[in-house]
Amino acid sequence: MQLLPRRMAHLSKPTRHHLVAYGALAFIPWPSTPNHYLYRWLLTLLCSTIATICGAQTVPASSAMAAHPIRSISPTDTDFGDLEFLRQEIGGARGVMLGEPTHGEGNVFEAKVRLLQFLQARLGFTTVAFESGFYELDRAQRAMEAGTSAAEAIDNSVFGVWTSTREFREVLPLLGPGKLKVAGFDYQLSGAYQEELLEELEMLLKPEKGADGIAYDYLDECLSMMGEHFLFPPSHQIQLFDLQLGKARRLLEKVAAGSDAKRRERATFWLQNLRSLQAAAHDYAANDPGVKDSTEFKAADSNPRDAQMAANLLWYLRQHPQEKVVCWGALPHLSNKVEKLDDAEIKTYKPMGRAVKAALGEDAVYVLGTLAGGGTHGFLGMGGYQTVPVPAAGTLEAELLATGQEYAFVSLKHDAPGKVLTTYAFEYKPQTGPWSEVVDGFLFLKSVNPPHGAAPAVAAEPAETPAKPSEVPVAPGRLNPAARPIGKTGAALTLNGTVLDRKTGRPVPFATVAVPARSAGVTANAQGSFRLEVRRGELVQVSSIGYEALILAAQPAGKLTLHLVPAAFALANVRVSAQSQDPKRIMKKVIQAAETNYEQQDYLAQVYTHRRISNFDTVQTELEYTSQLFEPAGYRHRDGGFLMAGPFTKRRVQEKHLVIQPADSTRPVGLPIGSGAETTDPVRTSPLFKSATLGKYVLRLDTIQQYAGATVYVINFAVKRATHRSTGTYLEKSYSGKVYVRQDDYAVVRYEALWQFDTVRYNSVSRKYYGRNNQISRLYTEVFSENRSANIVLYEKGSNGRYHTAVSVSQSLAIGRRLGGRPFYYQGSGEEYFTSLPAGTAVLPLNPKLAPRAAEMVHVQLQHTPYRPEFWRTYQRPLPAELAPELEATKK
Numbered sequence: 001m002q003l004l005p006r007r008m009a010h011l012s013k014p015t016r017h018h019l020v021a022y023g024a025l026a027f028i029p030w031p032s033t034p035n036h037y038l039y040r041w042l043l044t045l046l047c048s049t050i051a052t053i054c055g056a057q058t059v060p061a062s063s064a065m066a067a068h069p070i071r072s073i074s075p076t077d078t079d080f081g082d083l084e085f086l087r088q089e090i091g092g093a094r095g096v097m098l099g100e101p102t103h104g105e106g107n108v109f110e111a112k113v114r115l116l117q118f119l120q121a122r123l124g125f126t127t128v129a130f131e132s133g134f135y136e137l138d139r140a141q142r143a144m145e146a147g148t149s150a151a152e153a154i155d156n157s158v159f160g161v162w163t164s165t166r167e168f169r170e171v172l173p174l175l176g177p178g179k180l181k182v183a184g185f186d187y188q189l190s191g192a193y194q195e196e197l198l199e200e201l202e203m204l205l206k207p208e209k210g211a212d213g214i215a216y217d218y219l220d221e222c223l224s225m226m227g228e229h230f231l232f233p234p235s236h237q238i239q240l241f242d243l244q245l246g247k248a249r250r251l252l253e254k255v256a257a258g259s260d261a262k263r264r265e266r267a268t269f270w271l272q273n274l275r276s277l278q279a280a281a282h283d284y285a286a287n288d289p290g291v292k293d294s295t296e297f298k299a300a301d302s303n304p305r306d307a308q309m310a311a312n313l314l315w316y317l318r319q320h321p322q323e324k325v326v327c328w329g330a331l332p333h334l335s336n337k338v339e340k341l342d343d344a345e346i347k348t349y350k351p352m353g354r355a356v357k358a359a360l361g362e363d364a365v366y367v368l369g370t371l372a373g374g375g376t377h378g379f380l381g382m383g384g385y386q387t388v389p390v391p392a393a394g395t396l397e398a399e400l401l402a403t404g405q406e407y408a409f410v411s412l413k414h415d416a417p418g419k420v421l422t423t424y425a426f427e428y429k430p431q432t433g434p435w436s437e438v439v440d441g442f443l444f445l446k447s448v449n450p451p452h453g454a455a456p457a458v459a460a461e462p463a464e465t466p467a468k469p470s471e472v473p474v475a476p477g478r479l480n481p482a483a484r485p486i487g488k489t490g491a492a493l494t495l496n497g498t499v500l501d502r503k504t505g506r507p508v509p510f511a512t513v514a515v516p517a518r519s520a521g522v523t524a525n526a527q528g529s530f531r532l533e534v535r536r537g538e539l540v541q542v543s544s545i546g547y548e549a550l551i552l553a554a555q556p557a558g559k560l561t562l563h564l565v566p567a568a569f570a571l572a573n574v575r576v577s578a579q580s581q582d583p584k585r586i587m588k589k590v591i592q593a594a595e596t597n598y599e600q601q602d603y604l605a606q607v608y609t610h611r612r613i614s615n616f617d618t619v620q621t622e623l624e625y626t627s628q629l630f631e632p633a634g635y636r637h638r639d640g641g642f643l644m645a646g647p648f649t650k651r652r653v654q655e656k657h658l659v660i661q662p663a664d665s666t667r668p669v670g671l672p673i674g675s676g677a678e679t680t681d682p683v684r685t686s687p688l689f690k691s692a693t694l695g696k697y698v699l700r701l702d703t704i705q706q707y708a709g710a711t712v713y714v715i716n717f718a719v720k721r722a723t724h725r726s727t728g729t730y731l732e733k734s735y736s737g738k739v740y741v742r743q744d745d746y747a748v749v750r751y752e753a754l755w756q757f758d759t760v761r762y763n764s765v766s767r768k769y770y771g772r773n774n775q776i777s778r779l780y781t782e783v784f785s786e787n788r789s790a791n792i793v794l795y796e797k798g799s800n801g802r803y804h805t806a807v808s809v810s811q812s813l814a815i816g817r818r819l820g821g822r823p824f825y826y827q828g829s830g831e832e833y834f835t836s837l838p839a840g841t842a843v844l845p846l847n848p849k850l851a852p853r854a855a856e857m858v859h860v861q862l863q864h865t866p867y868r869p870e871f872w873r874t875y876q877r878p879l880p881a882e883l884a885p886e887l888e889a890t891k892k
Helices: 013-021 036-048 050-055 085-090 106-123 134-145 150-155 168-174 192-205 216-229 238-256 261-286 299-319 352-360 396-401 583-597 759-769 775-779 858-863 869-874
Strands: 095-100 127-133 181-186 325-330 365-372 376-379 384-387 407-411 420-426 429-434 441-445 492-501 512-515 520-523 529-535 539-543 550-553 560-564 603-615 618-631 650-660 697-707 710-719 732-742 748-757 782-797 803-818 823-836
Touching (some): 095 352, 134 261, 192 216, 192 238, 352 365, 512 529, 583 710, 650 869, 710 748
Antiparallel strands (some): 376 384, 492 529, 512 520, 697 710
16 A cells, blocks of 8 residues: 655656656655555554554463465466465466555565466466456457567556566566466556557447547547546546546447447447446546545545445456456455454545455455565665564564564464454555454564665665865766867957847847856846857857747947747658658667667767756756766666666766755755756657557658768657657657758667647646645646747767767746736756766765755755866866757647
């Protein structure tokens, strides 16, 4: 029963959006947290009944319970002699519930995989049903039958809290044709296959009269919000959602009564799937996590979800009467009569396991939970690691610890029926009662440990050496990537003038006029007027969101009139030479050649970063710093993917210069605008460069031209529908741009992208929860009329023949107002220049004065990096290598 961290006020907006999407808001269901309402209730219950818990007297067993020793929990141990007693223990049960205390115990996953192997090999179980999407697992089973690998099918269907871990991957060899089947019983949408859900429904109903009357777009908007954010969209009406589902249901009933056996089978599944989706929508709407706070959630709030999960599982069992099913999920869901436990409120909770047992019979289902005597659990990316509490004297865990066994099994069903016990089986919180009515048996682990990431491990860093208080880490080699000679400059002079739109002749408000070589600049006012102190001969850059940048040399002059050309960031009309090529075929070759063209091993670079934020005509923050960047082998997802369980980049800040101190020094240094979608290595991380998601884009060949001394294909792209899977981030309305692909080796040497934030969805949440004084209202504090970000990345070939990032330039714009506060017109810009470091260069150590997790955060490193003026006096800043990104909307 995993609870998520509540102290998120310090996070930047892009980070908040990222965490919201994983359910990191305390009041938004964690996608992979099965019992989200019960979990919140348990925290409240713990606080409100702490005195009762502390004073509760555990009823000791009248005699020591029989504990069966277990030799191993390793999935590689297929000698099941130590588990043979389970054949009699489980008997003729058709279903076995394999539960876990939380989702954060890696060796519990291993133990469950070994039990699954035993149940298949010795007791003839045929199917594993996961606490994940009902539709997605049905799609996964069909995909595996069609030849898709188990890894791909499960990654697209099961919640990432499992699939992102190394321990869970041990289940994959057990799945597929001739092996275990898979199914899902959750009403929540859990994987990438959800994006095919409406397409499949539409294709199934297309031959039926009246199918064109279903508003699939409306359903798509609802299901997208439910799938990505576990909310029913505040801007939509549940009655209209029901109306559209009703139209589909009537047509499905006709198909289910028809003569085509294959279509009848699919229609029967879809009727149950619509019931499941409708239950989810009504639960999200009725138990709105933004309306109730943690003290208002009750155990019974989880009942609708559990009821539908039971209905989905029972439907599957009725449709497949010959199958024996193992259920994989959280123990609270899979438990039986929790009302027998000594707590007034938990008596109102009705878990799915209870409903399934009642329907099939007590002996037809065996509930098997796990206990731990110690250790740690949790995920680094969500709340960190937690220590398992020391079991109190007289508890079942304390009794099992006293046996000295690493692993053991106790049967409550046969050895302790009706016996009052205290265990920590539900999220390590003590509960007392006749546990044999709740769980049939427990597998005990002396110690548990958190899961490990499934992706290749990050290379080990050198041991940290304690530094002297005055010591500042200095990077090996030069600190000036992409250094360019700075020309001689002359006497000081003042530039003043007006920035106008070349097309309309109107002023360009709040344009940036800057001298990049020395990080100096001003922002024009609302009428486009500016005044800037420069030196003769310095290069001055004039830029604004939606315009091409203008660069000029500073010379004595009167009042200047500078014209900026509007940038057209749209899919242009196709201008193809006689060498026209299929853009999809070209992109497939790009993906195939990526392993050869781009670094696959650990990669280190020296980086210069410059960031600037302004609000209207006032520069609020300007910062530059140098750092070392580490990209580990296997880095494929921004921020390490789900729960940061995979490899992710690391930064080590070396030198810092805060050119303009933010007015609020308590805020972390970062952009309060934009989606956070900008990246320094899109070929590694963008879904555009992945085979599984390439089909989600409209691709057009713009032209074939010469670029940087080579012949390149220029390919325009635009995502068909913006989702997390197709954009790589959340709350986006669109994602478009262009890539430059070398004709000789199919390497991408230039990438341009524009993200448009989904302000409608964001604003509807902000307005709905404004003034409610809960976590959502504290995070969604503004509404936007515009919010977009652009990014240009240039790649160059290294000495080892592989391409790496050379330059990344980004801009962001956010226009809106604080709810109950002032309007804002934020503009942000960022530039980064990279130089590869030689293989074998050591990653710089973390600051030994900081906690390891905090020390990894760039904004924390910046706060603890001193300013050394002697360094910046001689440092040669890179001159602009690229025009500012264009920020005009794309039309597909």
